[in-house]
Amino acid sequence: MSEDVQKTDNAKGKYVLKTDRATMQFGGLKAVDGLDLAIEQGEIFGLIGPNGAGKTTVFNILTGVYEPTEGDIFVDDKLINGLKPYQISRLGVSRTFQNIRLFPSMSVLENVVTACHRHANQNMFDAIFRLPKYFRDEEEHKEFALELLEIFGLKKYAETGGTSLPYGKQRRLEIVRALATKPRILLLDEPAAGMNPSEQEDLTDLIREIRDKFDLTILLVEHNMRVVMGVCERIRVVDYGKSIAMGTPDQIKNDPKVIEAYLGD
Amino acid sequence: MNNTWIKSLIGGVIMFGLLYVVSLMMSKAGLFGFGIDDYSSRLLHFIIINIILATSLNLINGYTGQFSIGHAGFMAIGAYASAYFTVTYGTAIETAISGETGGLLSTSIVLLIAVAIGALAAAIAGLIVGIPSLRLKGDYLAIATLGFAEIIRIVILNIDAVGGATGYQVPGYANFLWIGFFAVATVVIIHNIVRSDMGRALISIREDELAAEAMGVNTTRYKVISFVISSAFAGVAGVLFAHYNKFLSTNDFQFIKSFEVIIMIVIGGMGSMTGAILGAIIVTLLPELLRQLPDITVPGLGVVKFADLRLVIFALILILTMIFRPQGLFGNREFGLSWIMRPRTAPEGTEAVGGVEGVPIAEDIKAKHLASEEDEKK
Ligand SMILES: Nc1ncnc2c1ncn2[C@@H]1O[C@H](COP(=O)(O)OP(=O)(O)OP(=O)(O)O)[C@@H](O)[C@H]1O
Numbered sequence: 165m166s167e168d169v170q171k172t173d174n175a176k177g178k179y180v181l182k183t184d185r186a187t188m189q190f191g192g193l194k195a196v197d198g199l200d201l202a203i204e205q206g207e208i209f210g211l212i213g214p215n216g217a218g219k220t221t222v223f224n225i226l227t228g229v230y231e232p233t234e235g236d237i238f239v240d241d242k243l244i245n246g247l248k249p250y251q252i253s254r255l256g257v258s259r260t261f262q263n264i265r266l267f268p269s270m271s272v273l274e275n276v277v278t279a280c281h282r283h284a285n286q287n288m289f290d291a292i293f294r295l296p297k298y299f300r301d302e303e304e305h306k307e308f309a310l311e312l313l314e315i316f317g318l319k320k321y322a323e324t325g326g327t328s329l330p331y332g333k334q335r336r337l338e339i340v341r342a343l344a345t346k347p348r349i350l351l352l353d354e355p356a357a358g359m360n361p362s363e364q365e366d367l368t369d370l371i372r373e374i375r376d377k378f379d380l381t382i383l384l385v386e387h388n389m390r391v392v393m394g395v396c397e398r399i400r401v402v403d404y405g406k407s408i409a410m411g412t413p414d415q416i417k418n419d420p421k422v423i424e425a426y427l428g429d
Numbered sequence: 430m431n432n433t434w435i436k437s438l439i440g441g442v443i444m445f446g447l448l449y450v451v452s453l454m455m456s457k458a459g460l461f462g463f464g465i466d467d468y469s470s471r472l473l474h475f476i477i478i479n480i481i482l483a484t485s486l487n488l489i490n491g492y493t494g495q496f497s498i499g500h501a502g503f504m505a506i507g508a509y510a511s512a513y514f515t516v517t518y519g520t521a522i523e524t525a526i527s528g529e530t531g532g533l534l535s536t537s538i539v540l541l542i543a544v545a546i547g548a549l550a551a552a553i554a555g556l557i558v559g560i561p562s563l564r565l566k567g568d569y570l571a572i573a574t575l576g577f578a579e580i581i582r583i584v585i586l587n588i589d590a591v592g593g594a595t596g597y598q599v600p601g602y603a604n605f606l607w608i609g610f611f612a613v614a615t616v617v618i619i620h621n622i623v624r625s626d627m628g629r630a631l632i633s634i635r636e637d638e639l640a641a642e643a644m645g646v647n648t649t650r651y652k653v654i655s656f657v658i659s660s661a662f663a664g665v666a667g668v669l670f671a672h673y674n675k676f677l678s679t680n681d682f683q684f685i686k687s688f689e690v691i692i693m694i695v696i697g698g699m700g701s702m703t704g705a706i707l708g709a710i711i712v713t714l715l716p717e718l719l720r721q722l723p724d725i726t727v728p729g730l731g732v733v734k735f736a737d738l739r740l741v742i743f744a745l746i747l748i749l750t751m752i753f754r755p756q757g758l759f760g761n762r763e764f765g766l767s768w769i770m771r772p773r774t775a776p777e778g779t780e781a782v783g784g785v786e787g788v789p790i791a792e793d794i795k796a797k798h799l800a801s802e803e804d805e806k807k
């Protein structure tokens with residue numbers, strides 16, 4: 165097993181998200197190849213690597229989009245192989261998408277309120293007969309959604325179409341939407357892509373802020389080194405689906421293997 | 430909250446007042462001399478039944494985004510299941526209630542039971558068809574639902590107890606008021622579902638299934654629920670059709686009927702409540718109106734009877750609508766005050782990148798500008 169697991173293997177339950185030799189094979193290609201991850205409660209963990217290294221595929225097997233062809237995945241020691249994405253979402257794992265996947269016809273606010281589904285307290289009959297429970301629930305979701313939008317500076321766009329926002333703001337909206345499911349573990353896939361430097365800086369602060377405010381564990385995939393080095397506490401580097409390095413930002417920056425992977429081919 | 434209830438109450442009273450006035454006008458005596466002739470009355474009944482079909486199909490097709498084209502099959506199940514019930518037990522139940530037949534109370538009770546039976550039968554059929562079919566996507570789902578609808582029709586055709594190929598005489602329990610009531614109920618129920626947590630879940634499936642799942646929506650379950658509700662209301666439409674038309678033939682439920690309902694929602698705009706209602710009105714009315722086209726003498730061709738060409742013209746109108754408004758008349762918007770008063774600056778359907786007033790983009794450019802300045806200073 166890899167170094168981050170060995171360190172505290174006896175402290176069971178400390179890892180909120182763990183993979184054990186996770187492998188994802190597409191035909192002849194192993195997009196993820198025997199990857200061990202062990203992410204601790206409350207940390208901001210970076211997953212980096214060159215294009216096509218398999219980072220998004222890791223997200224996809226962690227969230228049930230694909231079932232790993234080999235190896236196991238645990239959320240809080242619960243084996244989640246083969247669970248559907250919505251089931252994993254209900255375990256408190258939420259994500260954003262590298263290729264933004266907002267709900268196109270919905271406003272910014274509706275995008276977020278839709279994600280409140282997981283903790284909705286109304287059923288079909290409350291809705292059909294417009295019972296008090298329905299109104300209370302709707303009001304609660306709306307308030308919560310606006311609160312989240314406020315944090316990300318999107319409240320003033322609440323009624324705007326989600327996909328008509330500029331890219332940087334769409335990415336932030338994706339994070340807000342993911343937060344609306346009230347996750348414990350948040351997976352961010354290149355949240356800084358398409359952002360300008362000042363937005364990237366804001367994002368770095370925001371990631372830390374939401375981690376503290378909502379007691380989150382965050383797994384971050386990001387190409388922008390300023391963001392990665394600025395916010396991550398530990399980083400794992402993958403290349404061709406395999407782990408090639410692991411450590412603190414300073415260790416990673418100076419690791420010859422990492423430099424080679426990035427500058428090599 | 431109370432506000433909504435009061436509004437609904439007032440709306441309901443007005444609605445039924447209106448239905449009542451229309452039903453009086455349909456009676457032999459008319460209302461203060463204003464009457465509706467039998468032909469128009471029949472058309473009006475069919476419009477209202479079609480509104481039930483269109484709004485219910487819109488739930489699965491328009492809102493959930495699952496392209497099902499088997500609505501006539503579920504309508505047939507509702508029609509035949511309930512008709513079998515009323516033919517067999519209708520009179521007995523009526524006499525048990527009031528000692529005679531034809532009373533308002535007893536016919537209403539029999540109709541209500543018939544509606545419950547039709548809706549339930551269609552819902553069960555929807556569940557059985559939906560679970561395997563909804564695993565399919567796009568064209569495959571369309572073909573599967575179409576196939577199931579035809580299977581249903583052919584099975585019914587071969588049941589002698591409900592008339593088989595000769596057709597089925599059904600007692601006329603459905604009057605205008607009840608048909609109107611169920612149409613209003615259908616519209617209200619579907620409207621309320623769509624604007625709720627469940628409705629958002631359905632729409633999120635239409636918009637992006639993967640993202641919907643990731644946000645915790647059990648997409649399979651919601652597709653099936655949506656399909657079952659949609660089928661149940663098709664069943665209700667079938668019950669009303671059977672007990673208004675007083676005669677059933679499996680020819681009424683051929684796939685052309687399913688297509689007709691599809692056309693209603695496509696014309697009106699998939700995912701628009703008011704669009705579906707308008708679509709139902711247009712598709713029911715237009716072919717009839719085209720009957721009244723005049724004959725015109727064209728030099729060289731002689732007399733052209735445009736009325737005979739009405740179906741061709743109808744098809745032409747549909748095609749032109751699809752070319753010029755592929756999203757339907759309303760897209761997925763609703764017709765209402767806000768639609769009338771919407772800003773007209775930007776052409777519809779082409780949302781400006783950068784939000785309503787272009788504010789976000791301007792701000793973004795400014796932010797970029799500032800950021801690059803900052804970078805330079807460093
Ligand atoms: N569904 C799939 N079927 C086949 N191959 C796939 C599939 N998904 C990903 N791959 C392949 O797996 C490899 C890893 O892709 P992945 O998207 O995980 O990389 P990534 O690290 O996220 O890259 P990037 O930094 O460009 O986002 C790529 O070679 C990709 O083509």
Ligand SMILES: [Mg+2]
Nearest residue numbers: 219220221262
């Ligand atoms: Mg990727």
